[in-house]
Amino acid sequence: MTAPHRPDPDDLASALLDGLLDADEAEAARRDPAVVARVAALAAARDALATPPPPPDAAGRERAIAGALAAFDAETSATDDDAIAADARPSAPPRPFDHATPLARPAPGGAAGRGRGRRTARTERWVRWLGAAAAVVLVVAGVSLLARGDGSDDADTAATSEEVSSGEGGAGSEAEGSADADDDAARDEAAESADQGAEGQLAPGEVLDLGAAESPDALADRARSTLAAERGIADVPVTEPEVGAAPDTTDPVPGDEGQGGAAPEQMSEPLACPTGEATANARGGSVDLRARARLDGQPVEVWVIDVAGSRTVLAVDADCAVILDRPLPG
Amino acid sequence: MGATSGAAVEAVADRLDVDAAVARLPDDFRAAVVLRDLCDLDYAEIARVLDIPAGTVRSRIARGRAQLADLLGNPTDPDGRPSTRP
Numbered sequence: 567m568t569a570p571h572r573p574d575p576d577d578l579a580s581a582l583l584d585g586l587l588d589a590d591e592a593e594a595a596r597r598d599p600a601v602v603a604r605v606a607a608l609a610a611a612r613d614a615l616a617t618p619p620p621p622p623d624a625a626g627r628e629r630a631i632a633g634a635l636a637a638f639d640a641e642t643s644a645t646d647d648d649a650i651a652a653d654a655r656p657s658a659p660p661r662p663f664d665h666a667t668p669l670a671r672p673a674p675g676g677a678a679g680r681g682r683g684r685r686t687a688r689t690e691r692w693v694r695w696l697g698a699a700a701a702v703v704l705v706v707a708g709v710s711l712l713a714r715g716d717g718s719d720d721a722d723t724a725a726t727s728e729e730v731s732s733g734e735g736g737a738g739s740e741a742e743g744s745a746d747a748d749d750d751a752a753r754d755e756a757a758e759s760a761d762q763g764a765e766g767q768l769a770p771g772e773v774l775d776l777g778a779a780e781s782p783d784a785l786a787d788r789a790r791s792t793l794a795a796e797r798g799i800a801d802v803p804v805t806e807p808e809v810g811a812a813p814d815t816t817d818p819v820p821g822d823e824g825q826g827g828a829a830p831e832q833m834s835e836p837l838a839c840p841t842g843e844a845t846a847n848a849r850g851g852s853v854d855l856r857a858r859a860r861l862d863g864q865p866v867e868v869w870v871i872d873v874a875g876s877r878t879v880l881a882v883d884a885d886c887a888v889i890l891d892r893p894l895p896g
Numbered sequence: 897m898g899a900t901s902g903a904a905v906e907a908v909a910d911r912l913d914v915d916a917a918v919a920r921l922p923d924d925f926r927a928a929v930v931l932r933d934l935c936d937l938d939y940a941e942i943a944r945v946l947d948i949p950a951g952t953v954r955s956r957i958a959r960g961r962a963q964l965a966d967l968l969g970n971p972t973d974p975d976g977r978p979s980t981r982p
């Protein structure tokens with residue numbers, strides 16, 4: 567004979583909670599104290615699972631957000647610097663809501679106030695970082711500019727050295743201290759180079775106007791004076807113009823610039839006759855001077871040719887016929 | 897204000913305890929209990945979703961609820977029997 571089946575109290579209680587029992591079964595279950603006790607326990611578990619926690623009100627939500635932000639700020643800024651760490655360190659363990667401050671109206675000195683202080687500190691750190699980055703950029707740019715200046719100012723340096731040796735480069739030497747001064751000195755040196763030429767070397771195509779001469783001797787003297795004055799060649803003596811060979815008042819007088827005379831005019835039109843260059847090539851020399859002049863009222867073209875240090879003045883008439891070929895006087 | 901904050905904290909803590917207890921349930925019991933008490937499905941729908949007989953659904957829900965009550969500290973068994981069940 568088997569014992570009568572006794573239903574599980576949990577099964578009966580669960581079924582009673584869900585209304586699965588008919589009236590007789592439910593009445594029988596309610597008479598069983600074990601089932602009644604389990605009904606209460608299972609109902610509590612069911613309600614705990616089915617009931618979500620009530621959402622906080624708006625003020626509570628703001629306090630929770632402020633508290634979370636304050637805790638995050640304290641966490642992230644604790645290791646930045648001692649002052650911020652001291653400010654962020656609470657005197658008691660932080661509690662999620664007690665020290666929270668509403669976001670809408672933060673209390674001075676409260677969590678939001680400390681948050682403002684930390685934000686200010688973060689801003690200052692950013693400013694320091696930006697300052698350091700700007701300094702690095704300036705240093706790199708300055709070094710690159712200096713490096714570029716060293717590479718491109720060799721000619722300037724050489725020209726400055728020449729000026730110093732000739733007693734004219736004091737200002738240029740003093741101007742080497744800054745980039746602007748370097749630029750000014752470079753412009754000055756370029757202008758002086760244009761005035762003086764480079765060691766007697768004639769610029770390609772440069773043609774001067776010697777003015778009028780009454781005789782071949784006067785023309786030769788004019789060429790010598792012009793070469794000495796305009797090319798700065800030390801071994802060409804400068805002599806006073808010959809008496810009676812003075813140019814007319816309408817023509818510039820080479821070598822008389824310091825006395826109020828005009829400098830020889832530079833002419834852009836090249837000479838018509840190739841005689842000077844051909845002669846220089848044939849003699850193995852170079853052309854020191856190209857010029858136009860008037861000899862006895864007739865236009866002539868003049869060259870000074872340097873052959874191994876010995877200079878010759880060469881002149882041709884309008885038909886490129888040689889009318890003067892003699893050593894440079896003096 | 898302090899009482900309200902304390903209640904909110906307690907509600908959150910209770911919810912965390914419930915979630916931890918549900919996580920400790922066996923998978924079969926947890927699925928049945930969650931579908932019934934959280935998703936509010938009836939037994940037939942749970943049987944269809946889990947592809948099990950309706951009687952099994954009833955048994956799993958009853959056992960799952962009982963274990964959950966024990967885990968949540970409601971040992972109200974008047975006979976003092978062990979609260980843990982397979």
